[in-house]
Amino acid sequence: MLKSGDIFADVPERLADEETKILAANPGAVVERIVSTGQASPPGFWCDQPSPEWVIVLQGEAGLSIEGEPGPRSLKTGDWLELPAHRRHRVEWTSADPPTVWLAVHWRSGGAN
């Protein structure tokens, strides 16, 4: 039985916290759907990840700050970027209506997970 689905199905309209679902996981990388309904990173919090991430906005809009850049990037539907390992970043804002649907690929070093 193949794993399959519609990324725009079952998107919650209101969430207390971001929702993350793993769509595919094989040694080396994981594919996730992330839904945000207005969430942002906590004030002063920067995300520092040990491995690279590739992320695209598939619905909605978001603001993303990346360490070393002069201001947040505005991401609209279709915009993607690659975050190298340990490049600190934070989500400044996400759209709630419609919810923001992200697709993320997280590499896993060592070929595990």
Added chain:
Amino acid sequence: MLKSGDIFADVPERLADEETKILAANPGAVVERIVSTGQASPPGFWCDQPSPEWVIVLQGEAGLSIEGEPGPRSLKTGDWLELPAHRRHRVEWTSADPPTVWLAVHWRSGGAN
């Protein structure tokens, strides 16, 4: 300089062959954009890949046959599926107007490319 872009930018309207662009490549997996404008797999050709692939249609529509299934799957925008290694498959048809935009994650065994 971060790598970034808009996946719906610079989508060619007519192509002699499918167009594949690597958006991100790190040990373990590669992220690609594939654009089809009506292309299909050659008659009788089945694709047999040594490692898993996760694929989603982000624009347009396509028909995908998977060995062992009774008929082709119709994929519309947002539909995704995971193809295990060596699960044979073929593209039966793709929409030309609008062009079909696929996002594919190809795992690479051994953590190398």
